[in-house]
Amino acid sequence: MSERGAGFGARLARHRLAVVSLGVLIVLAAACAAAPLLAPYPFDAIDLAHIRQPPSLHHLMGTDDLGRDLLTRVLYGGRVSILIGVLAALLGTGLGSLVGSLAGYFGGRLDNALMRLTDVAYSIPTLPLLIVLASYTRATAVPMALIIGLLSWMATARVVRGEVLALRETAFVEAARGIGATHGRIIVRHVLPNSVGPIVVGATLAVGNAIIIESSLSFLGLGVQPPTPTWGNMLMDAQSTMATKPWLTVFPGAAILIVVLAVNFLGDGLQDAMDPSARREP
Amino acid sequence: MIPLVLGITIVLFAVIQAAPGGPEGALLQSGRFIDPSVIEAYRHRLGVDRPVPVQYVRWLGSALRGDLGISFSTTRPVTEMILERLPATVELMGVSFALAAVLAFFVGILSALRQYSVFDHLGTGLSFLGIAMPVFWFALIVQLVFAVELGWLPVSGTETVGATSLGDRLLHLVLPAVVLSLRYVAGWSRYLRSSLLGSLRAPYVRTARAKGLDEVTVVGVHALRNALIPVVSIMALDLSGLFSGAVITETVFAWPGVGRLFVQAMFARDYPLLMGILLLGSVMVVLFNLVADLVYGILDPRIRYE
Amino acid sequence: MLEVRDLATAFHTRRGVVRAVDGISYTLRRGESLGLVGESGSGKSVSALSLLGLVPPPGRVERGRVLLRGRDVLAMSARARRAVRGRDIAMVFQDPMTSLNPVLTIGRQLTEGLRRHLGMDAAGARRRAQELLDMVGIPGAHGRLDDYPHHFSGGQRQRIMIAMALACEPAVLVADEPTTALDVTIQAQIVRLVKELQARLGMAILWITHDLALVAGLVDRVAVMYAGRIVEHARVRELYARPRHPYTAGLLRSMPAASGPRPRRLHSIAGQPPDLAALPPGCPFAPRCGYAAEECRRTRPELTPTSPDAAVACLRWREVADDVGGAAGAPGVRRPPPTAGGGEFP
Numbered sequence: 001m002s003e004r005g006a007g008f009g010a011r012l013a014r015h016r017l018a019v020v021s022l023g024v025l026i027v028l029a030a031a032c033a034a035a036p037l038l039a040p041y042p043f044d045a046i047d048l049a050h051i052r053q054p055p056s057l058h059h060l061m062g063t064d065d066l067g068r069d070l071l072t073r074v075l076y077g078g079r080v081s082i083l084i085g086v087l088a089a090l091l092g093t094g095l096g097s098l099v100g101s102l103a104g105y106f107g108g109r110l111d112n113a114l115m116r117l118t119d120v121a122y123s124i125p126t127l128p129l130l131i132v133l134a135s136y137t138r139a140t141a142v143p144m145a146l147i148i149g150l151l152s153w154m155a156t157a158r159v160v161r162g163e164v165l166a167l168r169e170t171a172f173v174e175a176a177r178g179i180g181a182t183h184g185r186i187i188v189r190h191v192l193p194n195s196v197g198p199i200v201v202g203a204t205l206a207v208g209n210a211i212i213i214e215s216s217l218s219f220l221g222l223g224v225q226p227p228t229p230t231w232g233n234m235l236m237d238a239q240s241t242m243a244t245k246p247w248l249t250v251f252p253g254a255a256i257l258i259v260v261l262a263v264n265f266l267g268d269g270l271q272d273a274m275d276p277s278a279r280r281e282p
Numbered sequence: 283m284i285p286l287v288l289g290i291t292i293v294l295f296a297v298i299q300a301a302p303g304g305p306e307g308a309l310l311q312s313g314r315f316i317d318p319s320v321i322e323a324y325r326h327r328l329g330v331d332r333p334v335p336v337q338y339v340r341w342l343g344s345a346l347r348g349d350l351g352i353s354f355s356t357t358r359p360v361t362e363m364i365l366e367r368l369p370a371t372v373e374l375m376g377v378s379f380a381l382a383a384v385l386a387f388f389v390g391i392l393s394a395l396r397q398y399s400v401f402d403h404l405g406t407g408l409s410f411l412g413i414a415m416p417v418f419w420f421a422l423i424v425q426l427v428f429a430v431e432l433g434w435l436p437v438s439g440t441e442t443v444g445a446t447s448l449g450d451r452l453l454h455l456v457l458p459a460v461v462l463s464l465r466y467v468a469g470w471s472r473y474l475r476s477s478l479l480g481s482l483r484a485p486y487v488r489t490a491r492a493k494g495l496d497e498v499t500v501v502g503v504h505a506l507r508n509a510l511i512p513v514v515s516i517m518a519l520d521l522s523g524l525f526s527g528a529v530i531t532e533t534v535f536a537w538p539g540v541g542r543l544f545v546q547a548m549f550a551r552d553y554p555l556l557m558g559i560l561l562l563g564s565v566m567v568v569l570f571n572l573v574a575d576l577v578y579g580i581l582d583p584r585i586r587y588e
Numbered sequence: 589m590l591e592v593r594d595l596a597t598a599f600h601t602r603r604g605v606v607r608a609v610d611g612i613s614y615t616l617r618r619g620e621s622l623g624l625v626g627e628s629g630s631g632k633s634v635s636a637l638s639l640l641g642l643v644p645p646p647g648r649v650e651r652g653r654v655l656l657r658g659r660d661v662l663a664m665s666a667r668a669r670r671a672v673r674g675r676d677i678a679m680v681f682q683d684p685m686t687s688l689n690p691v692l693t694i695g696r697q698l699t700e701g702l703r704r705h706l707g708m709d710a711a712g713a714r715r716r717a718q719e720l721l722d723m724v725g726i727p728g729a730h731g732r733l734d735d736y737p738h739h740f741s742g743g744q745r746q747r748i749m750i751a752m753a754l755a756c757e758p759a760v761l762v763a764d765e766p767t768t769a770l771d772v773t774i775q776a777q778i779v780r781l782v783k784e785l786q787a788r789l790g791m792a793i794l795w796i797t798h799d800l801a802l803v804a805g806l807v808d809r810v811a812v813m814y815a816g817r818i819v820e821h822a823r824v825r826e827l828y829a830r831p832r833h834p835y836t837a838g839l840l841r842s843m844p845a846a847s848g849p850r851p852r853r854l855h856s857i858a859g860q861p862p863d864l865a866a867l868p869p870g871c872p873f874a875p876r877c878g879y880a881a882e883e884c885r886r887t888r889p890e891l892t893p894t895s896p897d898a899a900v901a902c903l904r905w906r907e908v909a910d911d912v913g914g915a916a917g918a919p920g921v922r923r924p925p926p927t928a929g930g931g932e933f934p
């Protein structure tokens with residue numbers, strides 16, 4: 001296992017795109033986290049004298065209908081969007097790993113039942129279901145992250161189940177059983193560490209997915225409400241303002257795009273680095 | 283398939299029950315006035331004073347009979363409202379799916395055959411972009427550029443008032459279909475590319491070449507048939523995403539389909555309508571997956587029932 | 589019939605140029621069978637693929653001529669070469685599980701070549717396909733054309749591969765380790781089948797294998813490959829009785845003996861196969877050779893004829909031949925050659 005780790009860093013470093021993406025993500029996340037320090041204006045500073053300004057030196061991304069600085073709002077919005085994305089991804093991946101390892105390890109009826117559940121979850125269109133669930137919950141960040149995470153476990157579950165199934169037959173699992181290790185211990189200490197690769201990749205990609213879902217929900221008016229900005233809710237009124245104030249549409253959306261793109265490149269690079277033999281084959 | 287649909291109904295029923303304040307709480311959610319007869323019909327259909335399993339059976343029974351309840355906001359039967367809008371959604375989803383499949387086919391195969399070429403790199407780059415692109419933003423941008431700024435295509439709707447020509451309808455379809463299909467062209471073409479590359483390295487392709495067959499046959503028949511198999515299952519898996527995407531796309535382009543209806547129902551907290559559409563969407567996905575299974579069986583003889 | 593002259597194939601990889609085939613030459617006469625023997629990595633499979641121009645990138649045939657009835661296959665246009673493949677020269681590959689296309693019926697896979705090369709129509713091709721299946725011993729051939737590869741066992745699939753190869757009655761059949769992936773009883777069946785078919789159809793056979801014991805009863809002549817070169821070739825009985833190259837002698841010694849004094853330790857050749865990207869100057873076998881002298885490490889030995897139809901690429905072959913001198917027809921050696929310092933096992 002350490003041998004796998006040794007080559008990993010080198011292989012990842014060779015993926016320039018993934019490394020660049022990682023850098024971009026770190027910079028962006030840091031910038032958003034440091035928003036109170038970095039932002040030129042308070043995020044709710046209404047300046048009616050300067051409403052609807054296109055980008056300029058004073059307002060690098062322009063201002064909105066209430067004269068608020070867009071760059072500031074994008075930075076603050078990033079905090080919410082990224083936070084929700086990461087939380088949801090963690091939850092989803094954690095849940096998925098649990099489900100996948102239980103299904104793969106114990107097999108039989110439990111596996112059957114869990115896989116049926118996965119099929120059901122895959123069949124119900126995610127966004128509409130989330131829209132309904134979002135209408136039930138308070139419109140704040142953590143509940144949003146929870147419900148998004150609740151519907152992101154399936155992909156990880158499938159992958160982990162596959163890994164566990166393969167590992168279950170190996171000698172060292174049998175050996176562990178032979179010396180009396182409990183199932184739980186075997187799963188946690190032996191099986192899961194070997195599936196870390198796909199889990200990490202899955203988690204990375206899940207972040208991007210979650211951010212897109214969160215912004216879609218915000219765009220529709222669900223989720224975190226104004227005046228707290230999220231990249232999604234800043235686009236709520238975009239349709240009516242697009243023609244005359246395109247910057248209001250372009251910048252928040254571009255932020256989403258850049259983060260998700262970077263996350264995907266990173267995930268791809270991680271995947272290649274973890275398993276160079278599979279230049280991604282089905 | 284039946285157990286799957288049953289499982290779906292159980293989950294959806296649980297969602298109804300999970301509303302804060304229970305299913306009756308849903309009535310209060312919208313905060314607007316609802317006709318008492320509608321309320322009574324709702325309570326009756328759900329049997330809210332009965333034990334939960336009975337409620338489930340009643341609800342399921344009604345649904346199977348085609349009764350999905352009465353809409354809170356319009357007091358019309360949900361089923362009727364859905365059926366009205368369904369064709370438009372099917373049209374949009376169908377065209378988008380076909381468009382995505384054709385383009386993905388083209389791009390995926392060419393990328394695999396010309397691996398590492400400019401075309402390939404471009405294709406991969408655009409694929410990443412397509413997968414990362416939020417649907418609603420892409421819709422907005424595209425609408426801004428092509429409809430508002432350039433005026434080449436209509437902004438919204440399915441047809442211009444008064445016009446009934448096919449051409450007009452097609453023009454209206456372009457933007458929504460392109461927007462909806464982007465994510466899937468991107469995903470499927472990448473998948474097809476890697477699948478085909480894998481097939482081309484397989485021993486049976488070497489055998490085919492050793493037999494002296496021409497490249498078109500080797501790639502198009504021997505390699506492609508095998509390469510398509512996993513791609514088809516991905517395409518089936520993406521169907522539910524297509525529906526989700528349709529919800530957004532229809533909203534941005536004011537396309538009069540079930541997705542747009544869903545969003546309108548959301549604003550009105552019209553739960554019977556919301557759940558009805560959710561149920562329909564899920565059933566649609568299951569049906570399409572069934573079709574996909576059939577196609578899968580045609581492509582891969584190893585899994586056919588003997 | 590088939591003459592290979594100075595064939596060389598190299599792979600241009602990131603680590604360097606790997607000379608998988610480094611200038612081999614042999615002839616195959618009509619109806620003759622030649623065994624090409626060598627361990628993994630000796631280049632024998634690559635040489636076979638090179639004959640038909642089937643080497644995948646980053647491999648490339650660097651030089652050489654493959655003359656089929658006088659015409660150089662490697663110099664042909666791609667189109668002309670495709671006409672040769674399957675029709676004049678046919679190949680059978682190692683693993684029948686993966687060498688047949690799993691999603692096409694065997695009928696389709698059998699008739700493809702017939703329709704392409706011989707222009708047969710569908711019905712005619714099907715009839716011929718049934719004949720072919722009968723010929724290779726697939727029972728119930730009539731109904732099986734519409735079956736898929738996964739309906740057949742490993743041995744049967746290899747028979748189908750052979751049927752596919754022989755469909756157009758090629759002049760040359762190249763068999764690349766066709767029995768390696770099969771179990772021993774099936775191996776014997778396949779070998780028997782091929783011999784029968786050769787007697788019947790009269791084609792020349794190039795049989796590639798790592799198993800010296802296998803070719804003993806099968807071929808007329810044997811060529812031994814090491815590090816991409818042919819180090820010895822001779823008629824089969826001659827080679828077994830009197831090997832002239834230390835490597836050949838080593839191979840023969842390492843065959844478990846079914847008869848003779850028991851127990852006998854299994855011998856192996858000391859050392860490792862060479863890295864084809866970094867071959868030493870001089871004889872590539874020198875590091876492992878018990879006969880190696882200074883000049884062996886300096887100059888690369890060329891194939892020199894030792895008799896009208898045998899040759900060896902070794903500067904010390906006479907000593908090897910003297911050490912060996914066994915009774916005609918008996919495989920194995922009398923006196924063990926000196927080992928290359930290191931004992932019997934690596």
